Amino acid sequence: MRRRDVRPKKSLGQHFLVDESIARRIAVTVDAAPGLPVLEVGPGTGALTEHLVAKGRDLNVVELDRESIAYLREHFPMLRGERLIEGDFLRMNLSTLFGGKPFVLTGNYPYNISSQIFFKMLDNRDLIPCCTGMIQREVAVRLCSGPGNRDYGILSVLLQAWYDTEYLFTVEETAFNPPPKVKSAVVRFTRNNVTDLGCNERLFRRVVKTTFNQRRKMIRVSLKPLLAQLTPRDGAGEGLLKYSTLRPEQLSVQDFVDLTNILEHEYGID
Numbered sequence: 001m002r003r004r005d006v007r008p009k010k011s012l013g014q015h016f017l018v019d020e021s022i023a024r025r026i027a028v029t030v031d032a033a034p035g036l037p038v039l040e041v042g043p044g045t046g047a048l049t050e051h052l053v054a055k056g057r058d059l060n061v062v063e064l065d066r067e068s069i070a071y072l073r074e075h076f077p078m079l080r081g082e083r084l085i086e087g088d089f090l091r092m093n094l095s096t097l098f099g100g101k102p103f104v105l106t107g108n109y110p111y112n113i114s115s116q117i118f119f120k121m122l123d124n125r126d127l128i129p130c131c132t133g134m135i136q137r138e139v140a141v142r143l144c145s146g147p148g149n150r151d152y153g154i155l156s157v158l159l160q161a162w163y164d165t166e167y168l169f170t171v172e173e174t175a176f177n178p179p180p181k182v183k184s185a186v187v188r189f190t191r192n193n194v195t196d197l198g199c200n201e202r203l204f205r206r207v208v209k210t211t212f213n214q215r216r217k218m219i220r221v222s223l224k225p226l227l228a229q230l231t232p233r234d235g236a237g238e239g240l241l242k243y244s245t246l247r248p249e250q251l252s253v254q255d256f257v258d259l260t261n262i263l264e265h266e267y268g269i270d
Helices: 020-032 049-053 066-075 095-101 111-123 137-144 152-159 202-214 252-269
Strands: 038-041 060-065 084-086 104-107 131-136 164-171 185-193
Touching: 020 049, 020 060, 020 104, 020 131, 020 164, 049 060, 060 066, 066 084, 111 131, 111 137, 111 152, 111 185, 131 137, 131 164, 137 152, 137 164, 137 185, 152 164, 152 202, 152 252, 202 252
Parallel strands: 038 060, 038 104, 060 084, 104 131
Antiparallel strands: 131 185, 164 185
16 A cells, blocks of 8 residues: 555544654654653654654554554554554543553644643643644644733643643644645643642633633623522632633633632632
8 A cells, every 4th residue: 555545534634744854853852751652643644653663662653544554554564463553542541551651642633633632631641741743833822822812722721730831833734735724833742840730620620611711701700600600608709809800811820720719719619
């Protein structure tokens, strides 16, 4: 089977990387976590895989497309057996990989599930100290933006609570087959030193999502759906005054942690 015989599937969000220099540069990004095993998501026809294999690291790849799987079996014999995982990354139990050891996550991620991939990474953050790879440029900008930026949003906050985010470089449309209609970017996320947010994490996520769902409104307005079903405790509302006239994009991760603790204390939210 030839590489050109593997057809990119629109339903899978596939845009195969064909620029050798870009593949090489992405492979270099995993060197930020030396010695750790590597899991590549969506290898396609192996443009990035080829450079990862050359590193001699413990490497597994996960692919859903049958044509790509057939191609990888034929051209990457070192991946045969358990190293070539046929399936959906989003459905995988990551704790069973590499004997339960931490690993680096990388790939030319399908645009249509990139956010879901990072939510799964957050749920498995103790297993993934480093994540690198290529995503749609506008998503990369969003994930790496800080407070006060219009691109700052839900996943920006949730991700930056646990990871240091880096926008590494932009990739032009011509690096792919078929060329996407947008530019791409390579990013790297590295686990920070936070082991405990210092608040109820489930409520933290709820507060972040609730406020950004009405991102143009002030906090006192955007939180109303969350507060409407609750009975305030004595003094409720005093702690919220600091944030009441701000909009969610103005709040740092620590601000959201503090806001979460205020809500739990003053309203008993859990």
